Structures are given as structure tokens and as C-alpha cells.
Amino acid sequence: MVKKGLLVWLLALAAFGDNIVMDRVRTLMDEETFAAHKKLIDLLFEDQNSYMRSSSVDMVKVATTLEENGLLNLALPSARQIELIFEYGGENPLFFMKLMTDTLRNMGLSFILTKEARLEKEGFVWRVTFESKTVPDPVLLAKRLEKNRAVVTDLERLDAAEWRYRIEMDGAVVDAKPIRAGESLKIVRPIRPVWMEVGAIKRLIIRELPGSHWYADVVVYDKMLRILSMKQNETRTRYLNLRLPADAAYVKIGDRFTLENLRSGLKLTAKGEK
Template identity: 35%
Template structure:
């Protein structure tokens, strides 16, 4: 009798285990979407969001993390993510990496200038054993577009691996610069 019980338990786990994992993954995706848009927009567009983010599995990386850039791209393409303000506002952007700090600041400075941000102030920089954090402040009529910034960073072989929107004007980017290089021409 006990063997039969465990057999059915095992059969049940194989049958429904993938659905339970899918639900957990869907919750991670919804949590990421909620963090990127304001609550009123999420509530108003919930049914539409469920439709455009189907199948949910398409929005995860191979290691099971939410692909923030793909989520942002879908939100922008469907008019749900608004990066513009009614008037210029102070914006705070945090960049985190595990690479060499001076090299990272050079790459980020060049990338920011190439996307139109010339006037910013370093508000904080910290170096620990595990990561370098660089925080900047600037005034702008719109938040930095993560997709444009990502394309610019790709020119230096850097990749944005996560994006966190703390509020409307505070954003954080986690940048992988394992294969980083300067985007400059080689003189012969």
C-alpha cells in the first residue's frame, strides 16, 4: 500500500512539477514587470500585460533569470513603459559591476555621452571586494532609455544583465564587463 502511495506521489510530481515551476517563473516575471511600471498602470493594463507576455518562458535567460531588457523592450513597444517626464527632473542612476573601476567609469562615461548625457555628477562611488558601484545624478526630461544604453554598451562588449527601477527617477543597472574593451579605432 505504501509503495502504491509513493508511486502515485512520484507520478503526480512528474505530471505537475513543470506547471508548479512555470507558476513560480510567472510570478518572477510579474514581479519584474511591476517593478518597472507604476502600480496604477499595472492594474489598468493587467489583462493586456498577461497577453503580451505570453508565453512567459520567452522572457527568461538560460540560467532562469528574468531578461530585463526583453521585458523593457516589450513594455516600450506596447506603450506601457513611459520614460518621459512633464518637466525636467533630477535623475539618479546607479551602475554596478565586478570589473575594474577606472575602466568601467571610462566605458560608462563614453556610453553616456554617446546617448546624449553630458552633464552628470558622480554622487557616490564605492568599491568592495565583490563589486564596484558608481552613482550619478543628472537633470533630464526623460529617464535613460535602457535599450539605447544597452546598445551603446554592446559596442564595448559590455552587457546589462539586470535593471532595477527603484522609483520613477532612480534606476540601477548591473553591468557585465568580463569581455569589455574600449570602442575606439585602431591606428595602423
């Protein structure tokens, strides 16, 4: 009798898993497409346990399967306002917004507007909008985030032009170029401020190269992107010797007025190993 009851419970649990996977598949599609391709969808997601990650559905894997089989429709009939909602449950919204901004920019989305930035007990919510004929590829976005050790844990299509993401950033890192003690490198004609990873050094020397006309705009951050110090010069800067605090993790280097001033670039030299 006990064995029979256990079997019934296991079958019910399996059926629940099947239902939850297919329910989540439907959230990434419009009803017409789902109905038209139901047989193919049933075949693609026949092994539904393989789309489970612990007790939740691996929505990036679901989206990948749909995309590979031409079932993830991201095109819109005409240009309209697209809204992306990013949810983050951690304690560092500045870090989160930088990582997301960099990721979207690397996908070609440079002109986004913040519709809402809200800090709640459950975490941080950032809504952005922009006009386009195509919704950003969620599979590509997830892969780009993975490069910075961030993970899309949930994904939902709320509307053809409105998508929601839940993102985990426990091991995430800023997209910054590392520099070690004794190394030198050049920054030439940057199109945006340059981020350097400086957690392993004590000093960073920055020299203006001939042909440039630099007005220093340099900010030092800790690993949580809290500002530790900054240098913003109204006069030309030919040489800057930054003594980095023990908890310095990143340095952002730009120009006070315009990056066009760095036509010939800057030379960076790292000194002192931590």
C-alpha cells in the same frame, strides 16, 4: 506516484517562472499604469519562458517589449534630479567608468555628476545624477553597451527618476579607433581627447599639422586601463615618437591646455607590427 509528484513539481516550477517574470515586469512600471493595462500586459508576456535567460529574467527584453507597446514611461511631469545606479562585479572600475561615461555621452548626457563611487567585496557601484525631464532610454543604453561587448544583466526602476543597472563586462572593449602598422590618419578639430587602439603596433608617431599649436598630452594604457606612461608638455610639441611597451593597448591623445590648439589637427603614423 512518482510521476504524479514530478508533474506537481514541474507545474509549480512553471508557476514560479510565470510569477517571477510578471514581478519583474512590474518593477519597470508604476502601479497605476500596470493596473490600467493589465490585460494587455498579460497578453504581451503570455509566453513568459521566452523572457527567461537561464535562471534569471531578461530585463532588457522585457523593457523592449514594454517600450514597443508604449508602456515604458520615461517622461517626468517636470525636470528633476535623475539618479542612475550602475553595478559592476569585475575588477576594473576605471575601465567600467570610462565605458559608462562614453556610453552616456554618446546618448547626449555630457553633464553628469558622480554622487557615489564605492568599491565593495561584491564589486563596484557608481551612482550618477543629472537634471532632466526624461529618464534615459534603458533599451538604447543596453544597445550602446552591446556595441562595446558589455551586457546589461539586470535592470530595475526604483522610482520614477531612479533606475538601477547591473552590467557584465567580461568581453568589453574601450571605444577606441584601431590603427595598424603602416597606417596613417589625421585627427582634425577633436572635441574631446582621442582614444586609439594600439595593441598591434610598436611605435606611434604623432606630428603637428601646419596651423595647429600642440602641447602634447598623451597617455599610454594597458588593456585594463592602467597607465604605462605619459607625456605632458608645457612647450609646443611638433613631433612625438612613442615607443610603446609590449603590453600597451590604448593611447589617449589630447592637448595640455585646450583642444582648440588642434585647429588643423595631428597626423598619426603607426610603425612596427607586434
